[in-house]
Amino acid sequence: MKQFRLPDLGEGLQEAEIIEWHVQPGDTVEVDQLLVSVETAKAIVEVPSPRAGVVSRCFGAPGDLLHVGSPLVEFEGPAEDSGTVVGSLGQAAGHSDLAADDFIIGAAPSSRAARAVRAAPRARQLAERLGVALDTLQGSGTDGLITEEDVQRAAAGPDGGEAVRSVRRSMARNMARAHAEVVPVTLVEDADLHLWPSGQRDPMVRLARAIARACLAEPALNVAFDGVRMSLVRHQQVDLGVAVDTPDGLFVPVLRDVANRDAEDLRAGLDRLRADVLNRSIPPRELMGATITLSNYGTLFGRYASPVVVPPQVAIVGAGVIRDQVVAVDGQPVVHRILPLSLTVDHRAVTGGEAARFLKALVTDLQLAE
Amino acid sequence: MAEQNTLCMVEAINLALHRAMTDDPDVVVLGEDVGPNGGVFRATLGLHERFGFRRVMDTPLAETLITGIAVGMAAQGLRPVAEIQFMGFIYPGMEQLVSHASRLRSRTRGRLSCPMVIRTPHGAGIHAPEHHGESTEAMLAHVPGLRVVIPSSPRRAYGLLLAAIADPDPVIFLEPSRLYRSVRQPVADDGQPLPLDTCFTLREGSDLTLVSWGAALKETLEAAARLAEEGIDCEVIDVATLKPLDAETVLASVSKTGRCVVVHEAARSYGPGAEIAALVQEQLFHALQAPVQRVTGFDCVIPYARQEMAYLPDVESICRAALRTLEQAS
Numbered sequence: 001m002k003q004f005r006l007p008d009l010g011e012g013l014q015e016a017e018i019i020e021w022h023v024q025p026g027d028t029v030e031v032d033q034l035l036v037s038v039e040t041a042k043a044i045v046e047v048p049s050p051r052a053g054v055v056s057r058c059f060g061a062p063g064d065l066l067h068v069g070s071p072l073v074e075f076e077g078p079a080e081d082s083g084t085v086v087g088s089l090g091q092a093a094g095h096s097d098l099a100a101d102d103f104i105i106g107a108a109p110s111s112r113a114a115r116a117v118r119a120a121p122r123a124r125q126l127a128e129r130l131g132v133a134l135d136t137l138q139g140s141g142t143d144g145l146i147t148e149e150d151v152q153r154a155a156a157g158p159d160g161g162e163a164v165r166s167v168r169r170s171m172a173r174n175m176a177r178a179h180a181e182v183v184p185v186t187l188v189e190d191a192d193l194h195l196w197p198s199g200q201r202d203p204m205v206r207l208a209r210a211i212a213r214a215c216l217a218e219p220a221l222n223v224a225f226d227g228v229r230m231s232l233v234r235h236q237q238v239d240l241g242v243a244v245d246t247p248d249g250l251f252v253p254v255l256r257d258v259a260n261r262d263a264e265d266l267r268a269g270l271d272r273l274r275a276d277v278l279n280r281s282i283p284p285r286e287l288m289g290a291t292i293t294l295s296n297y298g299t300l301f302g303r304y305a306s307p308v309v310v311p312p313q314v315a316i317v318g319a320g321v322i323r324d325q326v327v328a329v330d331g332q333p334v335v336h337r338i339l340p341l342s343l344t345v346d347h348r349a350v351t352g353g354e355a356a357r358f359l360k361a362l363v364t365d366l367q368l369a370e
Numbered sequence: 371m372a373e374q375n376t377l378c379m380v381e382a383i384n385l386a387l388h389r390a391m392t393d394d395p396d397v398v399v400l401g402e403d404v405g406p407n408g409g410v411f412r413a414t415l416g417l418h419e420r421f422g423f424r425r426v427m428d429t430p431l432a433e434t435l436i437t438g439i440a441v442g443m444a445a446q447g448l449r450p451v452a453e454i455q456f457m458g459f460i461y462p463g464m465e466q467l468v469s470h471a472s473r474l475r476s477r478t479r480g481r482l483s484c485p486m487v488i489r490t491p492h493g494a495g496i497h498a499p500e501h502h503g504e505s506t507e508a509m510l511a512h513v514p515g516l517r518v519v520i521p522s523s524p525r526r527a528y529g530l531l532l533a534a535i536a537d538p539d540p541v542i543f544l545e546p547s548r549l550y551r552s553v554r555q556p557v558a559d560d561g562q563p564l565p566l567d568t569c570f571t572l573r574e575g576s577d578l579t580l581v582s583w584g585a586a587l588k589e590t591l592e593a594a595a596r597l598a599e600e601g602i603d604c605e606v607i608d609v610a611t612l613k614p615l616d617a618e619t620v621l622a623s624v625s626k627t628g629r630c631v632v633v634h635e636a637a638r639s640y641g642p643g644a645e646i647a648a649l650v651q652e653q654l655f656h657a658l659q660a661p662v663q664r665v666t667g668f669d670c671v672i673p674y675a676r677q678e679m680a681y682l683p684d685v686e687s688i689c690r691a692a693l694r695t696l697e698q699a700s
Contacts, residue, residue: 082380082551083412086456087498090552092378101523101555104571105564107622108605111571114626116657124659145656284601 002053002075006038006066009045015067016040018060023073027055035073038066053077109228119146130155133169167249178310181227183347186306187355191366192327194336203339203366204242205266207294207319210365212238212259215292217361218354222291224312225349232349233312241290241313242270244277245300251277252310254290298322303340314349317362318342339366374556379549382524382557383413383489386531387451389561391421394449397535400427401436401453401489410455411491411550437463437488441470444486449535454490457544458501463488464509471540472515484540487531492520492544493585493635494667495682497675504672505584505636508645510542511613518612519566520544522587524557529564530610536563546585566611569619573606578629578695581620581646583609586683590633593688602692612642620646621653628659629695635682638666660695 009016016038023035032048036058039045057074060066082089117134119127123146127134132154139146193203200206215222215238224233238259241252253273258266276282293316295307307318320340326333341362345355377385391397399417401409405428408415418426429436433454440450454460460467467488474484494503511518519534519541521527527545534541572587573594582590587608594604605623609615624630630650632643643664650662665683673681 081412083408083410085410086502087496087547089411089496089550090548092552092554101525101572103523103526103608104574106568106571106616107619108571108574110574110576111605111619111622111626114622116625116628116654118656120656121658285599288601 002051002077003071004035004050004073004075005069006072007047008068009038009040015065016045018062018064018066019044020062021058023049023055023058025055025057029053029055047072049073051075109226113228117146118144119151120148123148123151127151135173167246167251171250174310175308178308181311182309184306184309184344185347185352185355186342186344187352187359188304188340188342189359189363190325191339191341191363192336193322193339193366195367195369196337197370201322203298203319203322204270204296205263206366207296207317208240208242208255208258208266208270209263210362211240211292211294211317213365214358214361216259218358220350220354221315221345221358223314223349224291225314225346226312227348235291237291239289239291241293242273243293243295243297244274245297246277248280251282251287252290252293253277253282253286254288292316294319298339304342307342307344309344309346311346314346315355315358316344318344341366374558376554377524377528377557378551378554379521379524379527379545380411380413380551382528383531383545384415384417385557385559386528386535387414387417388420389559390449390451390532390535391417391425393561394535396447397449397451398425398427398443399451399453400429400439402429402431402455404428404453409453411547413489413545414453433459433462434466437466437471440486440488441466441474441484444471444484444540445474445482449485449487451487451489451535454488456498456502456504457490457492457506458504460488460490460506460510467510467516467540467542468513472513475539476515483538485538487534487537487541487543489531489543489545491547491550493546493548494672494678495548495585495635497678498547500672500674503678505544505634505667507542507544507612508636508640508642511642511645515540516613517541517566518544519610520546520584520612521610522546522549522572522584522608523553524555526564526570526608526610528557528559529562530566532561533563533566537566541566544584548585549588552588567614567616568611569616570608570610571605571619571623572608573604575603575605575627577603577627578631578692579605579607579620579623579627580631580633580688580692581607581609582633583612584635586633586635589683589685590688593685593692596685596689597692602696604692609642609646615646615649617649617653620650624650624654625657628657629692630658631663631665631688631691631695633665633683633688633691635667637669638664639669641666660697663691663695665691 019037019039021036029049031052034046035049036047053075055073056076059071126148132151137146137150140150141147222235237257240255240258244251255269296319298319298321303320305318307316309316322339324335325338327336343359404414405418405426436452440452443450471484474482493505521530534543580590594606632646634643647662665688
C-alpha cells in the first residue's frame, strides 16, 4: 500500500480538521483530483491527489483533527520505502536493455581481434574524394600507415581499374571473411519432383518449407557459431536468408519464421522481399539476422554449386535448374523432373552426419506431392 | 550456486554491504542516518539491527568529520564504508580526501594505507534540488591516489562494491541515484567481486564505439538500439572505473570501429569526456575515421526539476553525435 500523508499546508500550521471527503475507498482518482477539504486555523484547503490510482482507504472522518505528516489516504499497490526526503526515484517497470544486462568484462573478442586501417586524416579525406577504399590498400608508411601517396597511386590504378563500391564492396568483404573463417563441406543430392502437380514450376515456397522441416529434423544446422569465443547459439525459429541477384550485386533479405507460415503467406513474403530489393527500398534490418540461407540459382543457370556459408550461420542450401532426367523406376527408364540440391555446412560447427541427415530430411520433404 | 533474487540497485548495494560486513569483521559503516533509519535512500537498511551500533554508526551532519573518521579508521586497520548523503555534500570532505586519504600510502612510504570507501549518490534525474543532482566525478578522478568507481546495473553495483571494500586503497563509489530503483535484475549473493579498473562491454558492435558510465548508459543503450534499426552497429562500453581508466578496452574497441562518442551527464568543459577523447586521439590518431564526439551536460548548475531532463544527454542527441561520426570519410 502506498500512503499519502497530510502535506505541509504552509505558514507553519501543524494540524487541520477534516471537513468533507470527496473520494471514498474503491474510487479511481487522477492526479490533482480533489481528495478532501480540510480546515486549518486560517482557511479551508482543498487537498489534491499527488498521483493517479485506486484509493483503498481514507483516514479519519469529518470533524477529526489530523497532524501534518499523518496518513491521509492509501492507494492500492505494493508499498516501497524508497526513503529519500528529497527527489523521487523512478521504479523498475517492464523490460529495459539494462535489465537484460549481458556484459563482457573488458574488451569484446571482436575488438581484441580487430586490426585498424591506419591512415592520417588527410589521407582519409583524399581517399573519400577520389573514391578509394582504404581497406583495399597496403600502406607504405611506418607500421603500414596509409599515406596520401598510397591513395593517389591507388586512385590512378595500375591499369585504370575502377573502385568497387557499395553492395559489391560488402559482398567482397563478407565473402573474404567467410573464406578466411569457415571450413566448408558441400554435399549434393537430387530431389525427384514427379509427385508435384504438373503445373508447379517455381520451387521457392516448397524449398522454404523443406528447409524449415529439415531444421526441425536436424537443429544443428540452424545455429549461430562464434569461432573466436567457441560458442554456439541454437535458434528457436528459422529465419531464412534468400539470396537475390540484382544488377547492383548480391542481396540476402530475410524471410522470418518460415516454420510457422503457410504457403500463401510465404509466397507473399517472398514477393515482397524481392520487390523491395529490386526497388532498393529494403530497410537494413530486413537484411540482418538470417539463421540459414537459400540460394536459388536455378532461376538463372547451373546444376550443383559450393555455396558460401557466411558466419555466424553454419549452413546454406543451393538449388539448381529443374531438369527432365531419365531415372530408373522398378528397373524401367522413365523421365522425371529433378531438382539438384547442394548443401554447404561449416565443418567447425556441423558434423558430416548432421549435414547428411539435414539433406535427407530436405529431399524427403521436397519429394512429397504437396 | 547462490540463490538469485531480483533486486534493484539500492537493494544490491544493501546486499553487498551485508555480505562484506558478514565476511570481514573489520568492515564498518558510518554516515548520516545510516543506522536505525537505514540511510536516506535505504542503502544501509537492516545493517544496524544485524551488526549493532559499534559497526554501524550514525554521525552528526558533518561531512568533514565523516571523511576524517574514515581516514583514521582505515589507517588503523578497519575498513570503513562511509556514506555521503548526496554528492553535492562531499566537498567539506575534500580536504580529508585530497590531503590525506589519497596520499597516505605515498606520504608514509607504504607504512600506512587507506582502505576506505566513500559511497555517495551521483547524478541528476530524480527531481531533487540542484546540489543533490551533481556529477562532479572529474574533480575526484583528477586526484592522484583516489579510485573512482560507478556501477550501471544492480549486478555490477554488487560486484564492484565488494571489490571496492576489499581494495587496499581509497575508493569513491558513486551510485547513480536515477538507477537506484528503476531497473531490477537477478543478483546472486555469491560474494564474488567484479574487477575494478576494468571497463565492461555491454554491447558488441562494429560501426562505432559509445563510451559512457552510470545512469547515462540507459540513454546510451537506447540510442544503440535505435541506431541498430538504421543498420548502424554500435559497441557500448561501460567505463565503470573512471580512475584509473581501463584504456586498453576503450582503445581496442575504437581501433576496431574507428569512431568514438563519449556520453556523460557531467558538465562538458574539463569533463571526463575530454580526457577520454584526448587519450583516443593520442593513441589512435591514424585509426580514427572521424573526430571523437562528446555528448554531455551543459556548463551550468543543474537546473531545477522542470528543466532537469533537458540538461541530461538524451537519446536524440546521442544518435545525432553518432551520425556525425558516420558522415566522415571511411
